[in-house]
Structures are given as structure tokens and as C-alpha cells.
Amino acid sequence: MATFLLSLYDAAEVAPPTLHCAFTAGGEAVPIARVAPLALAHYEQRDESLNAAVWSLFPVDAGVDELGELRDQAEAECARRWTRRPDGKYDRTSLILAAPHHERGRIAANLGTLRHAYGSLIAGGHYVPETLHDLKTAGMGLLAERKARGAAEAVGELVERLNTEMDEATNKHYAVGNWARALLAYCRTLYDLYPWTSTPLIFRAAEAFELGVAQLEGELWTNMAQTALQLGKVTRSARWYGVARDCATAVIQAMFTSAQLLSTAYLLSSDAIIGLAALERDADGANGANGASAVALDDLAMQQAAAASELIINGGGDTWAHGACYSSHGACGVPWRGARPAPRNLRAGAAGDGDKRIRWPQEAYG
Incomplete structure (x- = not known):
């Protein structure tokens, strides 16, 4: 089973043992150099001069193996720049130096996960492109074509359109148990978000949340994880459980x-x-x-469930999870006082009360 999990960051030699990724810490206290001096005019596409710079972050022409190599290279660069403090806290200088490499590795890993999910639908016969042209222009081929043209939509209009598409996929496909069609729709919506993905190499925290990019991308990945999980339960296939875990790991x-x-x-x-x-x-x-391997997996599953509960207890809700994580993840989920997200139900969009909703795990577990 192919996997694009960024496993390095759970290792004790890189950071104190924790489920949370070390390189998501720092809050606004860690300045991360963006790929270009982006401003509102670029996000609104009144100025397209930096589109090529933004697209340069995304190795959309890379194959699965090459994406894995890019991820591994990024992990190695992070490890070389990491210094562990005696008190167990994260070193600010290390975060500043390592975070950009983590982001590039994460970008490669996410592209690999998206490619794996989309390819699994085709390989499993859940989706059959009608023509060779459909196959070549789908997914990564679509991104490669857009990258070559330097094409990008205005962020605000794009987020609004994709939120609507995501909600339609939930209500039309997921709500009636058509998991494969739902996953296909979520994959296509996520492909359409590129290049405006939620990364500090493109956005500052306030911009990512105020423009709705952080919420949209996170919800797409969790929708995909939930849908792949349903496919795993129906097919009893390790492939789909792996896709589900990788999609969750993207968040x-x-x-x-x-x-x-x-x-x-x-x-x-x-x-x-x-x-x-x-x-x-x-x-x-x-x-x-x-x-024996299953016992270790059970232990990890219990730790992750506990981390989920702690985040809810801390009361952060729809604010930035890591906004107060300056030198550790001890404040994960504490309400952030920065920019507020768009007024939107993160679990099912702006749909009315009568619409079908995804049954999220925290609801399923009571």
C-alpha cells in the first residue's frame, strides 16, 4: 500500500514525543518567508505577475516515486536544521529554518495523496474515464496544464464556488451512500483549489483564514478521509484505510x-x-x-483519539488550532484571538437544516 505520511515528525530524535507535528508550531511568532511578496491584488488576480512563482511550489509533473523522493528530501532538510532544547520546547530559530522545508515536503506529500486517492478510484473500477483524453486531462494533468499557463482564479470567488461544489457532493453523493462518486467529486474540487492551497509559503495566517482557504482545504481533506474510510469498511481494503489516514494526515x-x-x-x-x-x-x-503490529496500531489510534478530545476541551472551535503554540503544542486548540474565519458551518457548508450532513466521528462516538 502506497503511503505519503510524513512520518519523521513523530520521531523522538527530531522533537519531543508528541502526536502533533513540530513544524506546525510557532504561531505568528515564527516568520516564514513566502515564495513571493504576495498582496491582495495577487489574491484577487488584479495582478497576475506572481502566478508563476506561486505555481513553482507545486511539482505537478512529478510521478509518484519522485513525489516520495521530494518528501524524503524535505524531511532530511528539516532534520538537519532541527535543534532540540533541553527543556523540551521547540527552538524558534530551528522552526524558522525548518518550516519552509516542511511545507515543501507537505506539498509533495499532499499531491501524492491526492494522486493516490484519484488513482485508486480508477484502479478499483469506481471511476472509468470515457476517453484517453479524459484520463490524460484529469487530476495531475489538469494541474500541469494550468501551471504551464500560469492560470489562477481570484481566491474569494474560487473559495465561494468550491464551497458550493463541496456541499453539493456531500448532499448529492455522500448523503445517499455513494462513497466513490463523493470521493471523486471531493478530489476534483481539491484539484480545482490549486495553486491557492493553505500554506504559509503563500498566505499569512490572517489571510488564510479570512479568505476561507484554510477552512476549505481542511474540510475537503477531512471529507475525503471520511469517505475513504467508508470505502474501507465496505471493501475491507487496506488501500482505502491507507487513503483515509493519509487524507487525515494532510490536516x-x-x-x-x-x-x-x-x-x-x-x-x-x-x-x-x-x-x-x-x-x-x-x-x-x-x-x-x-x-503484534495490530497492537501497536491500536495504541496509536488511542493516542490520536485522546488528542482529538483534548482539542475540543481546549475550546478553540473554528479558530486557528496552532495560533497559541509558540514553543510547544501544549496550547493546541486554545482559542486564537487573530482573524476570525468566514461565518460558515465547517461540517456541511451553508446548507439548510433539512439537508443531509456527513456524520462526523465526534457525533458518531456520542
């Missing part, structure tokens, strides 16, 4: 995400890990090698 590894979405991502990842553990046990019994 866990993101600097700009809300406490609510981060909590949801941890719960979804925990559920995916439990599914993988069950398959491990089925392979050769609880006492075999796979059974």
Missing part, C-alpha cells in the same frame, strides 16, 4: 487549520488505524506477527 501536518478540523482529522486517522489493525489481525491471528 494534521498543516500549519493553518482549525481546532475543530484538526480534532476531526485525528479521529478519522484513529478510525482508519483501527481498520488497518483489524485487517492485520485477520491476516494471521492476534498472536502472529501481524497481530
Whole structure:
């Protein structure tokens, strides 16, 4: 099973043992150099002069193996720049030096996850392109074509349109149990968001949340994780549990995400890990090698579920999850006093009370 998890950041030799990614810490106290001096005129596309610079962040022509290599290179660069303080806190200089490399690795990992999810739909026969042209122009081919032209929509209009598309996919496909069509729709909506993904290499925190990019991307990834999880349960396939975990990890590894979405991502990842553990046990019994692996997976799943609960208890809600995480993740989920997100129900968009909603894990668990 291919996976694009950024595993390095859970390692004790890089940071104190924690489920949270070290390089999502720092809050506004850690200045991260953006790829270009972007301003409102660029986000609104009144000025398109920096589009090529923005697109340069995304290796959309890379194959699966190359994306994995780019991710690994970024992990190595982060490790070289990391200094662990005696008190266990994160070193500010290390964060400043390492965070840009983490972001580039995360971008490569996310592209790999998106490609894997989309490709799994085709490989599993859930989606069959009608023509060779449809296959070539779908997904990464579409991004490559847009990158070559330096094409980008105005962020505000794009976010509004994609929120509507996402809600339609939820109500039209997910709500009636058509998991494959729902996942396909979410994948296509996420592809359409590029290049305006929620990264500090493009946006500052206030911009990412005020423009709605942080909320939209985070919700798309969690929707994809939840939908892949349903496919995993129906098919009993490790492939889909892996896709679910990787999609959840895209939120866990993101600097700009809300406490609510981060909590949801941890719960979804925990559920995916439990599914993988069950398959491990089925392979050769609880006492075999796979059974021992399943015990370790169970432990990780429990830790992630606990992290999800802590985020909710801290009361951050729809504000920036890491806004107060200056030198550690001890304040994860504490309400951020910065920019407020767009007034929107993060779990099902602006739909009315009578519309079908995704049953999120925190609701399912009571």
C-alpha cells in the first residue's frame, strides 16, 4: 500500500514525543518567508505577475516515486536544521529554518495523496474515464496544464464556488451512500483549489483564514478521509484505510487549520488505524506477527483519539488550532484571538437544516 505520511515528525530524535507535528508550531511568532511578496491584488488576480512563482511550489509533473523522493528530501532538510532544547520546547530559530522545508515536503506529500486517492478510484473500477483524453486531462494533468499557463482564479470567488461544489457532493453523493462518486467529486474540487492551497509559503495566517482557504482545504481533506474510510469498511481494503489516514494526515501536518478540523482529522486517522489493525489481525491471528503490529496500531489510534478530545476541551472551535503554540503544542486548540474565519458551518457548508450532513466521528462516538 502506497503511503505519503510524513512520518519523521513523530520521531523522538527530531522533537519531543508528541502526536502533533513540530513544524506546525510557532504561531505568528515564527516568520516564514513566502515564495513571493504576495498582496491582495495577487489574491484577487488584479495582478497576475506572481502566478508563476506561486505555481513553482507545486511539482505537478512529478510521478509518484519522485513525489516520495521530494518528501524524503524535505524531511532530511528539516532534520538537519532541527535543534532540540533541553527543556523540551521547540527552538524558534530551528522552526524558522525548518518550516519552509516542511511545507515543501507537505506539498509533495499532499499531491501524492491526492494522486493516490484519484488513482485508486480508477484502479478499483469506481471511476472509468470515457476517453484517453479524459484520463490524460484529469487530476495531475489538469494541474500541469494550468501551471504551464500560469492560470489562477481570484481566491474569494474560487473559495465561494468550491464551497458550493463541496456541499453539493456531500448532499448529492455522500448523503445517499455513494462513497466513490463523493470521493471523486471531493478530489476534483481539491484539484480545482490549486495553486491557492493553505500554506504559509503563500498566505499569512490572517489571510488564510479570512479568505476561507484554510477552512476549505481542511474540510475537503477531512471529507475525503471520511469517505475513504467508508470505502474501507465496505471493501475491507487496506488501500482505502491507507487513503483515509493519509487524507487525515494532510490536516494534521498543516500549519493553518482549525481546532475543530484538526480534532476531526485525528479521529478519522484513529478510525482508519483501527481498520488497518483489524485487517492485520485477520491476516494471521492476534498472536502472529501481524497481530503484534495490530497492537501497536491500536495504541496509536488511542493516542490520536485522546488528542482529538483534548482539542475540543481546549475550546478553540473554528479558530486557528496552532495560533497559541509558540514553543510547544501544549496550547493546541486554545482559542486564537487573530482573524476570525468566514461565518460558515465547517461540517456541511451553508446548507439548510433539512439537508443531509456527513456524520462526523465526534457525533458518531456520542
